[in-house]
Amino acid sequence: MEVLKEKFGQFGSQPVHSFTLTNEHGMEVTAINYGCIITKINVPDRDGKFENVVLGHDTLDEYVNDPYFLGAVVGRVAGRLKGGSFELDGKHFTLVQNDNSNHLHGGLKGFDKVVWDAKIIDDGVLFSYLSKDGEEGYPGNLYIEVTYRLNNDNELSIQYRVQTDQKTLLTVTNHSYFNLSGNLKRDVLNHSLQLKSSRFLELDDEFLPTGRMLDVKDTPFDFTKGSMVKTGVDSNHPQSVLVGNGYDHPFILDESHDDEIVLKDSESGRILTVETDEPAVVVYSGNSLKEEGNFRGVPSRKHLGICLETQNYPDSIHHPHFPSMVLDKGEMYSSITKYKFGLE
Structure with a gap:
């Protein structure tokens, strides 16, 4: 395994570096x-041609000004928190409100908008960051490590390890937009997605969970046997229309952890298989990508990428029947998601 470190830019007084992991293939x-932004993933198609399969930019300035959380680790809490506030042990906490009156993806200065420490390890790179007590309104000094590893099975693993000195909230994810066509030659509407998920969370008109878990059967949210992404985009299902024609929904993952999420592009032959120990994945079909700007020369447009955000149920602090996102003092949060690239 090779890891190449290069200067990428300067954020204020802090240097920013890129780290390229290359395996034997x-x-x-x-x-x-x-x-912790993933800027490129180069993998072969069925003809052996290596191309990039994530949305990205070539300069730091573009990432600093990017509104889409491209490729970043988002937190402390991925997704939306209703009203930008919550209570813990009788104390009320008010967070930065950056999505109307709600808090989204950690706020204005979430994990995606800071410079992390970085250390090269044998098979990848370890990023670390200390989020100080009160940052974006959250309680507790929180220390997080995110490790990216690449193996010779063409598998990228992302491991999160987090501790706090005060009770706080936490659920993190990576917000990469995948497009298996290669170098964004096509949108993702003809990608096929398969999920081991029989239920998804209903959203309200602010894209927050209502608390109801809906059965996917006989809906455009049924990916149990595989379905095209365009199924939801073309649907008049109220939940598809609500989010801008497509998907921006948490799917509850079944227990297995094997081949839980499979994304395919039949034209290139590329397959992405995702396995995670998180209880849910937010499938976001790029409905809010605007027709302005570009990604390495390719004009931005709706449905140019799809996010597979493995995480806890969004806004679970306000829904006692959801899995808890509370992280206690001294407790170790540890989670891993693996992205394996192959061919059909």
């Missing part, structure tokens, strides 16, 4: 220590 994963 030539697969490459590049990430920067600003936001």
Whole structure:
């Protein structure tokens, strides 16, 4: 395994570097220590042609000004928190409100908008960050490590390890937009997605969970046997229309952890298999990508990428029947998601 470190830019007084992981087959994963952003993943198609399969930019300034959380680790809490506030042990905490009156993806200065420490390890890179008590309104000094590893099975693993000195909230994810066509030649509407998920969370008109878990059967949310992404985009299902024609929904994952999420592009032959120990995945079909700006010269447009955000149920602090996102003092949060690239 090779890891190449290069200067990528400067964020104020802090240097930002890129780290390119390369395995023996030539697969490459590049990430920067600003936001732990994955900038490129180069994998072969069925003809052996290596191309990039995530949305990204070539300059730091573009990432600093990016509104889409491209490739970043988001937190302390991924997703939306209703009203930008919550209570813990009788204490009320008010967070930064950056999505109307709600808190989204950690706020204005979440994990995606800071420079992390970085250390090269044998098979990857370890990023670390100390989120200080009160940052974006959260209680507790929280220390987080995110490790990106690449192996010779063309598998990228992302491991999160977190501790806090005060009770706080936590659920983190990576916000990469995948497009298996290669170098964004096509949108993702003809990608096929399969999920081991029989239920999804209903959303209200602010994209927050209502608390209801809906059965996927006989809906465009049924990916149990595989379905095209365009199924939801073309649907008149109220939940699909609500989020801008497509998906931005948490799917509750079944217990197995094997081949839980499979994304395919039949034209290139590329397959992405995702396995996680998180209880849910938010499938976001890029409905809010605007027709302005570009990604390495490819004009931005709706449905140019799809996010597979493995995490806890969003806004679970306000829904006692959801799995808890409370992290106690001294407790170790540990989670891992694996992304394996192959061919059909």
